[in-house]
Amino acid sequence: MDRNLKEVQTLAHAHTVKRHKGLMDWLTTVDHKKIAVLYLLAGGFFFGIGGIEALLIRIQLAKPMNDFVTAQQFNELITMHGTTMIFLGVMPIIFALMNAVIPLQIGARDVAFPFLNSLGFWTFLFGGLLLNLSWIMGGAPDAGWTAYTPLSTTEYSKTHGVDFYTIGLQIAGLGTLIGGINFLATIITMRAPGMSFMRMPMFTWTTFVTSAMILFAFPAITVGLVLLTFDRILDANFFNVANGGNPVLWQHIFWIFGHPEVYILILPAFGMISEVVSTFSRKRLFGYSSMVFATILIAFLGFMVWAHHMFTTGMGPVANALFSIATMLIAVPTGIKIFNWLFTMWGGQIRFTTANLFASGFIPTFVMGGVTGVMLASAPADYQYHDTYFVVAHFHYVIVGGLVLGLFAGLHYWWPKMFGRVLDERLGKWEFWTFIIGFHLTFFIQHFLGLIGMQRRVFTYLPNQGFDLMNLVSTIGAFLMGVGVIIFLVNVAITAKRPQNAAADAWEDGRTLEWAIPSPPEEYNFKQIPLVRGIDAFWKEKMAGNREMTPAEPVGPIHMPSPTILPFMMSVGLFIAGLGFMFTNDDFGNGLINFLFNKYIIVGIGLGITFVSMLLRSLNDDPGWHIEPEELNGKEVKA
């Protein structure tokens, strides 16, 4: 592909750009590496909130007939724990790693749309903030993270909690969709010369497939949330049986989105594990093509199994059987992946760094989650498991035991690339062992709690049903996981004080392009776009005796996008509009405030800010600015 270099050279003059400092720099940045840090900070913040909610839940359940929180507070806690963890905690951390790594792995200077990248982050953040504002504005959502109707309609959820859920997720979901489209376009068009699709690193592949799933899944939940919002605020009848509505419609729409969503969560973890296992085994990933094939197959099947969440709604034996079989089929490509990781490790020179410990811990843990998944896929058996702690144990095994372990592996692995500092390995090992022991202590026992009949989402239970001891053990495990996370934070704090001295190839066995450039990379990533000659491009060069990548272009001026505050403003506008729309029907007891909210004035102001920002973006074409070759030569940069 022709790079933009030729086009750049035709430019008669370079543009100057105003460089911002401090806070303004972060608000206006369009650099994918800085946006990655923003995602990590925001995702980490929400992950912390979700974790605290989890601990409060476990404290309440530690003993029978506990009154640590009320039933209402408990409902709010479980709803916000699930929603926060999935939409605001782990997804942004996934996006952080994608942003930090993908452009580097494909040998690009940035993503295809730096502006959209920034917009995606800010809409996610403001959506998340809106959702969490509910805690201090009259009560959090309390209808479960799935917000099943009619429980989530105004008849049964009278506070604004569910409004915060629908509108907050709507705004945050917009950010995710934008991010997904951006990564798809980036991976399709911005790959370095020589990097065909079948030479892309595994994490790039899973990001690509995940982004496609985001593209096709998120519009469905957008519609679902709009319908629920209309029911709640405009008094529409989508889910109102009295006027012909259908509550099961919500379940279908939610899960047509919701099931792909769980693969959106796990596929990037598969990619991270693939990179880590391969690097620390000093071996090429076993069965690369079958890994790619399995990833695509999982994504495809992932869209066809949503109704296995609804076996007990009475779809009839034919539909149940079909969805049962489709679900069980997913075990095949997933099994391919598991064996490929094992075969990659087999015969490798394995180094158990913290990253690789998490990756190795991931494999058996995820298999356990997968096995219970196949058990749940059997429709008749599901009638027994449904809505018990067995299900809770299952999805925590795949999400925490799968995704979160994958994220820790990925964070430890790429931390030097992101921040130029290697995380402390000794503390890392403490982290791993406390977290994984705590994890199994918390959730393994919940399988049995479910099987002997403990329902999920109950705020307390009577003594002497055999639940008492197991719940206590589970709570102790949860705190141990908390300790693991705190050790990680301590590790981050200690490491931040150390000198920024990570080598370019921080683990010495780096295989992919990101390890060919300094840690952390310069603003422009690659001084010269590298030429890719095979899978594991950097490893291939190293084996050929080269210390650097072969450049695919001469040194020339590098075109950079200008920083801009507009994405931030657009998101602020959406935030204001969302908040305004929510209180449309409220009586504040004050004429002016009533007027502002009930006549959609606040909504108008918010949307006005958003649309004016879009208008400004369209009118002022960004000429960008250039880094000249002289500036590049002044620094010690490797291609």
Place this chain on the structure above:
Amino acid sequence: MTTPHTLNTAETLPPEPEKATLEGRNKILAFWLFLGGEAVLFGTLFATFLTLRNQVADGPSAKELFHLPLTAAMTVILLVSSLMSVFAIQAMHRGDKKKLAVWLSATVVLGLGFLGMEIYEFAEYVIHKGYGMTTSAFSSAFYTLVGFHGAHVLFGIAWIALLIGQLMKKGLTVVTAPKIYVAAMYWHFIDVVWVFIFTVVYLLGRVV
């Protein structure tokens, strides 16, 4: 990624100016991806409508409500407007800025006509027949599906009008061309969605 300013005059404009820069090509590709997502969005709305199509509660049914000549007129107007935007892109490929502006304006005018008729239709139902969002599940689904499409039309009109302004001010360049191309794609997609709306909502509403 670049915006070559030296290529702005009509003589140097490449034959397909929308695809001359990487930025332009990226924009078009990403817009296709976005349309894939939009297909799911409207698909879910159609699914909702189909689920609730007979749930009329105390309100009128599709058979009693819809007036086909109006729908037919709206369909023809939108079809013609889509053709106008095809001509606009052809003019753009010839580098004919003036014709481009004319065809785009025709698109906008016809779009406004369509929107006016839709507003008339809704007003007829809401004001004269007292048939609103809250009447029945069918009415909620109808207004939401057709209203979503109407909102897309409104956005498209505003967008293309804005681009006509930019075209007059900045000229036909490798920067403005991809924007116009993408807006035309959006307009065609709106037409595609309408094909399904008049078929599923209006025509099938009279049959089944």
Place this chain on the structure above:
Amino acid sequence: MVNQESEGRAPVVKRRQRHEGPEKHVIAFIFSIVLTLIAFAAVAAGEVNVAFTVILLLVMAVLQVLVQLGYWMHMKDKGHMIPIIFMAGGFFVAFLAIIAALYWMWW
């Protein structure tokens, strides 16, 4: 797809590169209008066979959409593999949602 000037050629562009006339698009338009007419006529004709009318209407709609996607949105042209894949993906998921609505929703 590199612009002419950067390849060092004279800045005058040879305008011979596939400038299709309006004919194909007008034909696509007429085709669309005819399909629309058939659909409306089938409904206006009143009581025929309901199943037949439904199938006819759906076929007319799908044909018209294919014509518009292919000609007006250039999907039949070269270099549209990725758009085709992703549009097909979108239509596939939309189709799943509609199937769910028609067959698996209980009352």
